[in-house]
Amino acid sequence: MQAKPSEYEVPFFKETGFSRRVGEKCREYYWTLNPDFVEPQDVPCVDYWFDSVKSRSGLNVSEARRVFIDFFLKRGHEYVPPRPVVARWREDLYLTIASIVVFQPHVTNGIVPPPANPLVISQPSIRLEDIDNVGLTIGRHLTSFEMAAHHAFNYPDKYIYWKDETVRYAYEFFTKELGIPGELIVFKEAWWEGGGNAGPCFEVAVGGLELATLVFMSYKTLNGGYEEIPLRIVDTGYGVERIAWFSQKTPTAFHAIYGDLVDKFRDSIGLEKPERTLLWAAFKAAGKLDPDEPGSVEDYYRRVSELSGVSFEDARRILVDEARLYGLLDHTKTLALMLADGIVPSNSGEGYLARLVARRALRLLTLLKSNAKLVDLVDMQVKYWSGDFPQISENRGYVLEAVDIEESRFKETMERARRALERELKRGSSLTVNDLVKYYDSMGAPPELVAEIASKAGVRVEVPPKFYSIVASMHRSPPRIKGYGEAEGTITFVAEWASKFKPTRKLYYEDPYIRSFESRILGVNGRYVILEATAFYPTGGGQIHDVGVLIVGGREYRVVDVFNVDDVIIHVLETPLISEPGEVVRGLIDWARRFRIMRHHTATHVILGAARRVLGPHVWQAGAEKTEFKGRLDITHHKPLTMEEVAKIEALANSIVDDRRPVRNMLIDRNEAETKYGLTLFQGGVPMSRVIRVLDIEGWDTEACGGTHVTNTGEIGGIKIVNVERIQDGVVRIEYVAGSRAAEVASELEGRLARIADLIGASRGREEDRVKSLMESFKALGDTVKAYRELLIESLEEKLRGAPEVGGVKLLVTGSPEKSREAVQEMLRKLTSSEERAIVAVIMREAEGSTVEIAGGAKASELHNIGALARLLAGRFEGKGGGSKSYGSFKTPRKLEPGELAEALEELLGSGP
RNA sequence: GGGCCGGUAGCUCAGCUGGAAGAGCGCCGCCCUCGCACGGCGGAGGUCCCGGGUUCGAAUCCCGGCCGGUCCA
Secondary structure: OOOOHHHHOOHHHHHHOOEEEEOOOOOOEEEEOOOOOOOOOEOOOOOOOHHHOOOOOOOOHHHHHHHHHHHHHOOOOEEOOOOOOEOOOOOOOOEOOOHHHHHOOOOOOOOOOOOOOOEEEEEEEEOOOOHHHOOOOOOOOOOEEEEEEEEEEEEOOEOOOOHHHHHHHHHHHHHHHOOOOHHHOEEEEEEEEEOOEEEEEEEEEEOEEEEEEEEEEEEEEEOOEEEEEEEEEEEEEEEHHHHHHHHHOOOOHHHHHHOOHHHHHHHHHOOOOOOHHHHHHHHHHHHHOOOOOOOHHHHHHHHHHHHHOOOHHHHHHHHHHHHHHHHHHHHHHHHHHHHHOOOOOOOOHHHHHHHHHHHHHHHHHHHOOOOOOHHHHHHHHHHHOOOOOHHHHHOHHHHHHHHHHHHHHHHHHHHHHHHHHHHHHHOOOOOOHHHHHHHHHHHOOOHHHHHHHHHHOOOOOOOOOOHHHHHHHHOOOOOOOOOOOHHHHHHHHHHHHHOOOOOOEEHHHHOOOOOEEEEEEEEEEOOEEEEOEEOOOOOEOOEOOOOEEEEEOOEEEEEEEEEEEOOEEEEEEOOOOOOOOOOEEEEEEOHHHHHHHHHHHHHHHHHHHHHHHHHOOOOOEEEEEEOOOOEEEEEEOOOOOOHHHHHHHHHHHHHHHHOOOEEEEEEEEHHHHHHHHOHHHOOOOOOOOOEEEEEEEOOOEEEEOOOOOOOEHHHHOOEEEEEEEEEEOOEEEEEEEEOHHHHHHHHHHHHHHHHHHHHHOOOOOOHHHHHHHHHHHHHHHHHHHHHHHHHHHHHHHHHHHOOOEEOOEEEEEEEOOOOOHHHHHHHHHHHHHHOOOEEEEEEEEEOOEEEEEEEEOHHHHHHOOHHHHHHHHHHHOOOEEEEOOOEEEEEEOOOOOHHHHHHHHHHHHHHOO
8 A cells, every 4th residue: 555645744844844755766755855865865776875974973782772762761751671582472473573563462452551651662673584685785684683662652542642753753863863964864655564554654764774664553454455543653663783883884784783793703713804895895785785686696796896896706705705604693693582582492383483593503604614613602692792681691501502402403414414415326316406405395404515515426406596485385385174063153153142241250260269159140042051150160271161060940950161252151051051041040160170170270380480490491381281180281491301300390399389388369450560570471371451360379480370279389289290201392291290189190000000910910019029020931931932943843844854745846734833923934934944945834723714824945936936826825725815936825714724735735836837 | 383204223224116124333252463453254133113904915005193303384
């Protein structure tokens, strides 16, 4: 959509003398004070030329951030601290990609007020879409950057400020704080869309560099159209790194962002420092560079070569390596940020994104042919950013360990791929693009490395420029065919029906120990019942629903399911309720069951607290389930738990049980709760409401939780971890039982042991000895059987010596006491290898018919095809069979006697195939 | 969450158009040697991931599951 021109006319422009123009080449509208401009001043319309703009100089990233925040603090904005780069409060995003993400969707959809209004924030953000272009474009693309922003949320009944003020702030900030001449600042008209919202925006650029975007979020996208929204939001984004780059006027953004770290990385990697003139040529040429445009990259190197006087080949070689260096600087910082916020690298979910960044960094190191350790480079970032992002140095131990693990895993993966490749090349095959895709897609080997290894073996293969889009196109999943059945229709129908009722009063929150209650019926719909108030807990928040009975007019109805539709609780009965709204019901919940669920639920919070303390703060709940039988908690962790760690967690959890800590359930304003307890509140998802229920185990664990809990940890009664396993890369599952259930589980185990003891005939406490002696006699028995088999073979060998000759071979047909095919086969193998001219057939009688195995010695097999023989015999005895040249078998429904088989064989061998 | 690849000796892997489980390295013993290394000879070591199916017969084919790897969202 293109907004109406009037959307961009603000009084400030008129007052100050800005005029609206259109770019001669770019054909985009922009506002400027400068009559000499013929284009909006950002790349690629113009080249970078801000190096010659006079302004406040020398601001590093920290200072740029400080200047921005102070500017807005002085102008009535309140500071809001940044959130993690992992967007755990969002269901639809893994990473924080912009400052507005902090307020989506709860604030932007109007449910929760913003923590301050207007506000100023500097939000570290991560975007991985252009990860391959980072470095190449000398600073236009970064995977991690800080978005400094001021936001104003305009409600219908509360207006803060809108376009004019926002533009004035931008102009004032750039002219007064950064000292940029006003006539060099350009406001370009544009349209912004994202996350279901849209609106007009200004892109503010100076000397080729876009420094800020001012978005006026005023629509929501709806079926391809736009609809005005009541909450209009000023969503700005100032690039902190770009301000630093602009202010320092270094040839690349990386020099401005990373300062002395650039040369430290250079030293570690062993990369020579390029001539300053080459970098400045790159600065001048990079504006036109569009990596998605074919040929653009080559043009860029050509232009750098012309501007610097360095040969094309040298310019390309140096800039390719420079881009890798800058990529490493960028990726290692991003990785440190992600890991510090508790991402555990894995092969799925957000963990994969961390692995992706780590692998890209490792690939760059490999391409640079450097022996530097990634973990050392990340450690430099930890130190460099410790003042700006304290969470990184606080979690240094975990960050470095996770990087180290990723590094060795990558090496193993590369080693595996290399071996597979060398094997394949040894077989003389050539490599196609398909093979490159295979090695990348299923073995993780980057195509450049595959090509390099192949070329050493003398096999040439070209990496196509569109390689990664070929891979991406293979992963477009086919449309899901979603089955819709009667069940789904029923749920929709019930939900619609339920929406007519007012929210149910939740007695289980007022008193978690309530077992029985009386209430009035509000609605009846067959087996579905809605009450005014209930003590039945509906399924939700990882806690299973209650069961019990409703008593109406002297009749008892069993409650088999309970669920929640927008705060209306629906009881599902076993049989339809014969009653009218208004009648009084008495409800009884199955208390023994509920109490166990409560114990397991509170135990879950205790264990999570213990796991975070034993394993580290990167541990997050990845899932949980609590039933009357056991509790189950999945946590994020980068390696399997050791026995010691499990024991520690269990002991620590039980110490909290014994400590009898109070457990409090409270309703708190969401913003207040976040400020007080932090985002670790949201372990089990984020409730979408202004006020949230918070469960606090004193001094131990605080989480947003809608479940029912005991009021003191002592009531858990004790916790026994019964199972720990790694359910996938990066996720560990812990299962446990609490209280009386632990005794039950112990009894079950005892019972099982007793039954086993019975089976093996051991007295209590002597089970192990008994198993040992049984194993010994089992072994001895095996030896005995072996001896008897040898005896059997000997006697058959004896028989074979005296066997008649038919068709040039010695024929032996015999029955067998052996029931095992394998044993018979082994026996035949021995017999025929000692007598090459023998054919031996063994009949195994079974309940329904017989199986016959026939083997031929080396000479005999030359004379007669045993497999063919078996097939013929099978035909004769109404069975089926076949085999190879030297071995065959068949099955027949007849109870075969050695005599008749011998007769048949003699006949066949006599005429013989 | 989806796609792809894989699971066979202690390790790395062949065998996979169904028909008597293999190689290299490692290990053990012997020969050679003052000793080591090299070399030579011999040997031990297997639930062919699990379960079901097809078949006279399955490491091999089919279905289901488990585990590992990898790419993508």
